[in-house]
Amino acid sequence: MKLLSDLFLTFTKIGLFTFGGGYAMVPVIEHACVDQKQWITHDDMMNITVIAESTPGPIAINCATFVGYRQKGLIGAIAATLGIVLPSLMIIFLIALLLDGFLEITVIRNAFKGIKLAVGLLILDAALRMIKKMPKKPLPRLIMGGTALMMTVITFFSLRFSSVALLLTAGLISLLLYAFPKQKGGSAS
Amino acid sequence: MILLQLLWGFFKVGCFSFGGAYAAIPLIREVVLSYGWLSDEMLTYMIAVSESTPGPIMVNLATYVGTAEAGLAGALTATFAVVLPSFLLVLLLTAVLSRVIKNPYVQAVLRGLKPCMIGIILVTGGRMIIQNLFEESGTFDPRALLITALLACVYFSRGRLFKKSLSPILLIVLAALLGMIVYAL
Numbered sequence: 182m183k184l185l186s187d188l189f190l191t192f193t194k195i196g197l198f199t200f201g202g203g204y205a206m207v208p209v210i211e212h213a214c215v216d217q218k219q220w221i222t223h224d225d226m227m228n229i230t231v232i233a234e235s236t237p238g239p240i241a242i243n244c245a246t247f248v249g250y251r252q253k254g255l256i257g258a259i260a261a262t263l264g265i266v267l268p269s270l271m272i273i274f275l276i277a278l279l280l281d282g283f284l285e286i287t288v289i290r291n292a293f294k295g296i297k298l299a300v301g302l303l304i305l306d307a308a309l310r311m312i313k314k315m316p317k318k319p320l321p322r323l324i325m326g327g328t329a330l331m332m333t334v335i336t337f338f339s340l341r342f343s344s345v346a347l348l349l350t351a352g353l354i355s356l357l358l359y360a361f362p363k364q365k366g367g368s369a370s
Numbered sequence: 371m372i373l374l375q376l377l378w379g380f381f382k383v384g385c386f387s388f389g390g391a392y393a394a395i396p397l398i399r400e401v402v403l404s405y406g407w408l409s410d411e412m413l414t415y416m417i418a419v420s421e422s423t424p425g426p427i428m429v430n431l432a433t434y435v436g437t438a439e440a441g442l443a444g445a446l447t448a449t450f451a452v453v454l455p456s457f458l459l460v461l462l463l464t465a466v467l468s469r470v471i472k473n474p475y476v477q478a479v480l481r482g483l484k485p486c487m488i489g490i491i492l493v494t495g496g497r498m499i500i501q502n503l504f505e506e507s508g509t510f511d512p513r514a515l516l517i518t519a520l521l522a523c524v525y526f527s528r529g530r531l532f533k534k535s536l537s538p539i540l541l542i543v544l545a546a547l548l549g550m551i552v553y554a555l
Binding site: 196198206229230232233235238239240241246247251258262264268269273278284288291295297299300301303308315320321322324325326327328329332333344345346347348360 | 381382384385386387391392394395397400411414415417418419420421423424425426427428429430433434437438442445446449453455456457459460461463466467471474475476478480481482483484485486487488489490491492493494495496497498499501502513517518521522525526532535538544545546547548549550552553554
């Protein structure tokens with residue numbers, strides 16, 4: 182029981198103090214779980230980062246589930262995951278109740294008009310950073326370019342076409358090229 | 371039944387959110403627009419709010435939409451739904467199938483997913499920037515262009531203009547200030 186509440190409280194603290202989510206949370210989690218509590222090792226942390234990258238869902242939640250499971254099985258996983266979700270759940274719940282009223286105020290409405298413009302830049306920047314880190318090979322570049330082209334066409338003509346279909350197609354193409362390397366002359370390495 | 375719709379809608383989002391929330395934005399947009407949960411404008415506001423509050427962006431978005439649609443029960447349902455897929459997958463991977471991820475065929479699929487995700491994020495960002503230059507009625511908004519240009523200069527100069535590069539939260543604060551000033555004139 183003590184371990185359970187410790188798991189819950191530790192991840193509540195992590196959830197409360199990590200803004201922006203994603204990779205910003207990794208060093209915080211590492212500090213708490215590897216250095217302070219010694220729940221997992223550095224190697225575990227590396228492994229979970231790889232798993233988190235390859236599975237859907239926020240990396241912080243992946244980490245919480247993993248650490249919780251290692252310490253105390255299914256119940257531990259639930260306690261840690263609840264802990265990391267709870268702070269943002271409460272904060273956003275409050276904001277949701279208040280936001281509509283706030284937006285009636287002209288100054289705040291104007292502030293949000295400005296904020297709206299920053300969001301596009303942040304997302305574009307995230308993509309540009311990822312492109313820099315992408316392997317410089319023809320296949321990833323082709324998939325990236327093809328996806329961007331398809332998305333532009335979909336957006337421009339307001340087509341109803343899910344981005345999930347694009348993801349599945351890309352995964353399938355990559356798999357086929359790996360499974361049958363020489364048939365179409367594509368490089369699968 | 372709104373709770374079931376929230377559950378299904380955000381479960382889908384949770385299943386396909388590889389690489390964090392930005393890649394999932396087109397899917398989130400698809401879901402919230404098709405159910406009429408949020409307008410494009412409110413979605414953009416909420417991404418900014420989520421970026422400036424603790425916690426993963428996707429979870430924050432789910433909580434917000436859930437609250438707006440069905441109060442506390444909605445918030446709990448949507449948040450549960452968006453977390454569930456990754457929770458189950460990680461349990462499965464750590465408990466039984468930790469070798470699956472190293473399988474070369476699985477790796478091949480992932481190699482295809484990543485660049486596709488980057489392409490999706492790239493166009494999502496571009497679409498938002500362009501769309502935000504126009505008001506909802508479709509008229510061009512020169513003030514938006516001014517603010518966007520200023521923000522882009524400061525943000526992408528990455529320390530050449532100022533000593534430290536801006537964090538996302540600082541960029542949002544700066545954007546809020548510029549919005550208050552420029553739209554008041």
